[in-house]
């Protein structure tokens with residue numbers, strides 16, 4: 565599907581005409597956020613060095629998607645700060661932010677009446693002068709991104725007619741034509757078959773962009789991420805390399821699942837799940 569020579573690495577569209585992104589350093593510290601008086605994130609710190617792939621892990625409801633929204637600037641933290649190359653997100657104009665950060669969220673909308681090509685072209689919006697139409701270079705870029713996502717021939721297909729995995733790949737192509745310095749992805753593998761999961765994660769690991777990606781599969785996170793941040797109850801309980809974060813005791817503490825963890829020849833942990841989950845504490 566998507567290889568290192570993807571459209572995200574190419575210029576030629578309107579506006580920016582470079583190839584490689586200029587990977588950003590993302591730094592958050594002391595980040596807190598709540599809604600309706602309920603604290604959802606507290607004291608969260610996270611750093612993604614330029615070009616690194618950082619995996620955000622944690623059980624359901626631990627705050628991964630909420631944190632991703634704060635890291636993207638879609639929501640503002642109640643406390644703490646989020647810096648992109650040492651500049652607070654709030655101080656970066658919206659359009660400039662849209663050129664630097666691309667977000668792939670979990671998709672729920674099925675009733676969007678746009679073609680796959682139109683969805684991908686949305687990624688070029690931050691580069692187009694206001695009121696300007698779509699240029700030939702942008703069209704070419706979007707078509708190539710679709711083809712590299714394994715979706716050549718899908719240009720005119722309605723979004724509503726696409727399968728979950730096809731939508732996920734179209735949305736990734738949309739994010740890549742944005743040529744982001746920082747790519748934030750919320751469970752981008754949840755609709756993908758195993759081949760497409762592996763291809764996507766390899767692509768992210770090799771990408772020149774800085775990447776923060778939420779994942780549920782601990783083995784895939786261990787295999788493809790440079791660093792991991794593990795959330796539990798809205799707080800960071802561990803951050804570091806996969807070997808540092810994914811220990812038997814921590815997985816048991818956070819997921820209530822017993823495991824055996826081996827270190828493979830590549831130096832990365834492999835997690836073997838035992839057959840029964842531990843009874844979660846009640847009350």
Ligand SMILES: Nc1ncnc2c1ncn2[C@@H]1O[C@H](COP(=O)(O)OP(=O)(O)OP(=O)(O)O)[C@@H](O)[C@H]1O
Nearest residue numbers: 599600602604622623624625626627628629630631
């Ligand atoms: N707008 C909101 N209003 C009320 N509660 C919210 C809101 N947004 C998030 N929450 C709550 O905050 C907690 C964290 O949600 P979030 O979606 O960030 O978790 P997550 O780690 O991404 O979960 P999952 O793995 O299930 O996708 C959950 O309990 C969720 O119900």
